[in-house]
Amino acid sequence: MDIRQLKYFVGIAEAGSLTEASRRLHIVQPALSQRLSDLERELGVKLVVRGRVGTALTPAGTELYERSKRILQQIDYAAAAAREKAGVVEGVITIGLLRSLSPLLSVRLFSEIRAAMPRVRPQIRVGYSAELERLLFKGDLDMATLVAAGAPEAGARGAAFSERLFIVGSRDVLRAVPRRPTLADVQPIELLLSPMQPAHRLVLEACERSGLDLRIVGGIEDLPSMLELCEQGVGATILSTFAARRAAQRTGLIALPIAESGLERHVRIALATDTGWSEAVLVGESILSRLLAESVKRS
Structure with a gap:
């Protein structure tokens, strides 16, 4: 063979x-x-x-x-490592981005990697955390943004950020909701939640623990379609920080931070562990980490 x-x-x-x-x-x-x-x-x-x-x-x-x-x-990595010793950084790096982060980061990440390493070809995949983690484990990705089980430890490799959840809807639908609502405050609101959305599962699990019964009228996995329904006043939805910030730019929608203890989404950057880290991968990780940090500061 x-x-x-x-x-x-x-x-x-x-x-x-x-x-x-x-x-x-x-x-x-x-x-x-x-x-x-x-x-x-x-x-x-x-x-x-x-x-x-x-x-x-x-x-x-x-x-x-x-x-x-x-x-x-491994053969490709070995060849790339040998070329890197001669000062040549080239090849392909594969990066997985969470769906909520892709509209914000994909273009900038691609462009900055190409500017820093002209002979490197970035391949960016978009998906939910479980899907990206599976691809990372299989070796189909060099790195990925993943939803972590808990808050990242300060200074740890791959530590990224934690983001709050927001309720997003029209001013009319959210007119009686406080500026910093709890889940109990949004209980009377008709909600559009999809179990496929990790942020929505986080909310549903929190409600189950506290015994709250939300008024869920349905949901669509596709975020643009969900927001279109929100604009029509069909209901409100719940999004993580970056997705909520983009949604609030749409006409007629507002985003209110949910002031619920423990209701945060923790995101980290993970690298494939058994393939070795080439210079291209490490530079790509540095660029991704910086873009995430800049985005968090602006949020």
Whole structure:
């Protein structure tokens, strides 16, 4: 089993069909199919099941795919580290951003990484914390912003910030709500909350602990659609600091900080632990950390 075989196998696994893998890898399909057969024969196990609509990995194939990705990634890191010793910083860094942070940071992060390291290609993925953490663990991300279980320790690597939650709605809907409401104050308000939103789950868990029963009329995972309903006066929603700040820029919406003890979202920057940290990754982390700090000061 050699590196080229692993690259071809990973390409087949990710393409989902031999035809598409052949196109992506620039190798004719019969030759690619033969490479796969040779690998299966060498290992003595079936790696791929071929069907009418493409290919699927067997359990053995899934195991080899996950391990092959890590091996190939380590090879790339080793090559990058050798070039860095000669003063050349290049390659790809993959960064995961929380959905609430992406509109605020993605463009600036991409541009500043490119300005600092012209030969580095940033790849930015957006998702919820659990999804990003899973990708980080699998080695698909070099770093990610994650929701932490508790407040970050001062001075710890990856420490970022804590952000409050805000209730966001039209002035008419929130006219009777204090300027710094508690969850009990918003209990009479009809709310748009989606269990898919981590901030909303935080609120629901806090209400369950305190025995509060909120008036939830429904929710949409897509934030722009949720805010459009808020503008129409259908209800109010609850957002973290950065998302609330952007929402308050929309016509007719206001954002009020919720003064509830313990109702904060803690965010940190996490780095992949088993791939080694290249110069590009460390510079990217520094840029991301600075942009986050600047954004917190402005909030």
